[in-house]
Amino acid sequence: MATDCRTCPLRKWPIFDPLTEAEISFMETFKSGELAITGGATLMMEGSNSPQLFTVLEGMGLRYKTLPTGERQVINFVFPGDFLGLQAGVMSEMQHSVEATTPMRLCVFDRKSLWSLFEGHPDRAFDLTWIAAVEEHLLGESLAIIGRMSxxxxxxxxxxxxxxxxxxxxxxxxxxxxxxxxxxxxxxxxxxxxxxxxxxxxxxxxxxxxxxxxxxxxxxxxxxxxxxxxxxxxxxxxxxxxx
Amino acid sequence: MATDCRTCPLRKWPIFDPLTEAEISFMETFKSGELAITGGATLMMEGSNSPQLFTVLEGMGLRYKTLPTGERQVINFVFPGDFLGLQAGVMSEMQHSVEATTPMRLCVFDRKSLWSLFEGHPDRAFDLTWIAAVEEHLLGESLAIIGRMSxxxxxxxxxxxxxxxxxxxxxxxxxxxxxxxxxxxxxxxxxxxxxxxxxxxxxxxxxxxxxxxxxxxxxxxxxxxxxxxxxxxxxxxxxxxxx
DNA sequence: CGATCGCTTGAGCTATCTCAACCGGCGTGG
DNA sequence: CCACGCCGGTTGAGATAGCTCAAGCGATCG
The missing domain is CATH 1.10.10.10 (Winged helix-like DNA-binding domain superfamily/Winged helix DNA-binding domain)
Structure with missing residues (x-):
């Protein structure tokens, strides 16, 4: 079991350090393309089964859920470096929508490569889980904010x-x-x-x-x-x- | 990439089916012991770095965060079958506390086995990520509930x-x-x-x-x-x- | 030029909060 | 074995943060 803190592109996200050359080239091997979308575009829809995962290269957006009443709950704000679509990659479908509020440039991965990550790169797979756990932590925090603060x-x-x-x-x-x-x-x-x-x-x-x-x-x-x-x-x- | 829905103990959690013999024996190989605690006991503390992960066998409890003001935000309720400590296993420390509200019996795993899971059992590792993603989904839902409902x-x-x-x-x-x-x-x-x-x-x-x-x-x-x-x-x- | 959009501001209304008192059950200690 | 204290739950009353409705305003755009 490694105990050092290896560099890790995925792991960078909540850490916010820029990626190194090596990390970028690692990601390239999984990358299946790049996507540019306009501001206001919907990247993923709640309930949809997007076959892609994304890393945000540029631009901003937000994740939200739509309630049966038509109201909207924004889950969080999407910044460059964020990883999108893990839910769809891992569960059968997205549980929230993602919308661009500015033009965005995204790095696209195929869902299949997710699985090869787990098979061939346990450390990177671990990073993915880590991302999910951090996400969970942040949502817990949001919960406390909304539940208890003015x-x-x-x-x-x-x-x-x-x-x-x-x-x-x-x-x-x-x-x-x-x-x-x-x-x-x-x-x-x-x-x-x-x-x-x-x-x-x-x-x-x-x-x-x-x-x-x-x-x-x-x-x-x-x-x-x-x-x-x-x-x-x-x-x-x-x-x-x-x- | 497997596309069938294999049986999976970890994955069972949000699905709620009882475990099969095979699954139980699989878990045994990772199990490092069993723990019984009394009602009212604190299983994990926010900020602590618990070296263990747990599966709830019996009893109920709750996860919560304590705010600087001393107020408490309950993150969710812990039921039998729940998996505890992923955050501590994956991040450096727990971001919330876990308390038993009834006596509990827990299956204990060592954090190290988490890593061997990633190394040797990509499918199970995947399940872990899945659990985290589901957790994330549920928290997102809670957010919407607290944010928008009476x-x-x-x-x-x-x-x-x-x-x-x-x-x-x-x-x-x-x-x-x-x-x-x-x-x-x-x-x-x-x-x-x-x-x-x-x-x-x-x-x-x-x-x-x-x-x-x-x-x-x-x-x-x-x-x-x-x-x-x-x-x-x-x-x-x-x-x-x-x- | 009219329409739309995002922001701002005012005016009541009410869901929810805080403070406070009270109640029954239970465990403890005299 | 009684009495006291504590805990969880219940209820009332007044205060208020935040909501809804409504109107107005300045940009931007076709």
Whole structure:
């Protein structure tokens, strides 16, 4: 059993380091192509059985579920580096939809290669499981946020998390990063109404904590934001895997 | 790539079929022991790095996170057949705690065997990933429940889901099953206050839909409950994996 | 130029929360 | 064996965060 922390493209995702040459060439062997889609396009549909898996190279999007009432629950925001379609690859179908909010460029894998990963590359297979576990962890966290925090706090939390991801992806410049979503998307992610989300956003701006306008998030007082979000401001990241 | 649906102990979990002899003997080879704990005991602690993985043989419990404010978010309820500790096995530490609410009997695996699973049994490794993906799906669903449904609806939903799981585990008799939790646990799972949970439980009882007292859940009007819960009453289960 | 879209703001309304008291059962210790 | 204290559950009352409805506004686009 290996105990060192080998480099690993898949494993990079929540870690957010850029890929090395070697990793990229490894991924190339599994890659079955590249896909470019326009903003607003739906990449995967809830209930569909997509034969492909994707890694996001560029662009942003979101995952969501549609409730029988027509309401929408945004599961999370999709950033470059994210791995999409594991559910469809592993279960029979997707349990949520994925939509692009900007044009996206994706690296495409065939579902079949998933299986060969398990057969021939146990370490990479392990990474996949790791990704799923991290995902699970993040969803657990979201659950706690939505279940227990106030509107203002939820937004602060979302901003801190998104800002961290943006930082790790090198998207942040001058405390500012692209965040190409609608207020409605955020509301649906946080279990708030659009109106209330809007009011809390205004409040956050008035407080001088953060401002999100024109698709760009500007963090003005990171410490204050973290405190509201009930997070340590020293950015407690997901820790590296053991094996 | 195999495409049939082989029998698989791990994979059984969300499927809820009893294990066959062969499966049991397979698991035995990885088993490192059995553990019995008393009701109220904490099996795993958030942040701890448990070297063990467990399968629940008997008893019930719950997973939860503790927020900095001291509040608690119950992630989900632990039933017989559940697999515990994947996060600690795969990431460096648990992101939530696990507590027994009744005495429990657990099958113990060593973390090391996890790795040998990946090395020598790709199909079983695949199952593990599958479990993680299912878990992820269920959490996504919980997110939608907490984010978008009213108190009464959330409780109805929880009851239907728990009842389904109970049915699959053979715990149901006369429309009744053990549900050894406190109202407080349910409240913490659904993001509601204890008081409000209590009032909605009373309402559900008055409506003649379901009654939960003395640690036993009695479902009186399954169809009505499902409608409230925005679920089809024909029990849409998690589908079997493809591979 | 009209229409649509995303955002903003105001005004009530109510689901849910908090605080607080009370009740019955059970275990413990005097 | 009684009395006390604690725990889980129940109920009431007032406070409020967040919801819905509704209107208006500035861009963008055909």
């Amino acid at each position: 509107g203002l706090e939820r937004i602060a939390r979302a901003f801190v998390r998104l800002y961290e991801r943006g930082t790790a992806q090198g998207l942040v410049k001058d405390n500012e990063m692209p965040l190409p979503y609608k207020q409605h998307d955020l509301a649906d992610a946080l279990g708030l109404s659009l109106v209330h989300t809007n009011k809390m956003l205004t409040r956050l701006r008035e407080l001088g904590f953060a401002s999100w306008q024109g698709g760009r998030l500007k963090v003005l007082d990171y410490a204050a934001l973290c405190e509201l979000a009930q997070l340590e401001s020293d950015r407690a990241q997901v820790t590296r895997p053991l094996i | 108190g009464l609806e959330r409780i109805a939903r929880a009851f239907v889901r728990l009842y389904e799981r109970g049915t699959a585990q053979g715990l149901v008799k006369d429309n009744e099953m053990p549900l050894p939790y406190k109202q407080h646990d349910l409240a913490d799972a659904l993001g509601l206050s204890l008081v409000h949970t209590n009032k909605m439980l009373t309402r559900l009882r008055e409506l003649g839909f379901a009654s939960w007292q003395g640690g036993r859940l009695k479902v009186l009007d399954y169809a009505a409950l499902c409608e409230l819960a925005q679920l089809e009453s024909d029990r849409a289960q998690v589908t079997r994996p493809l591979i």
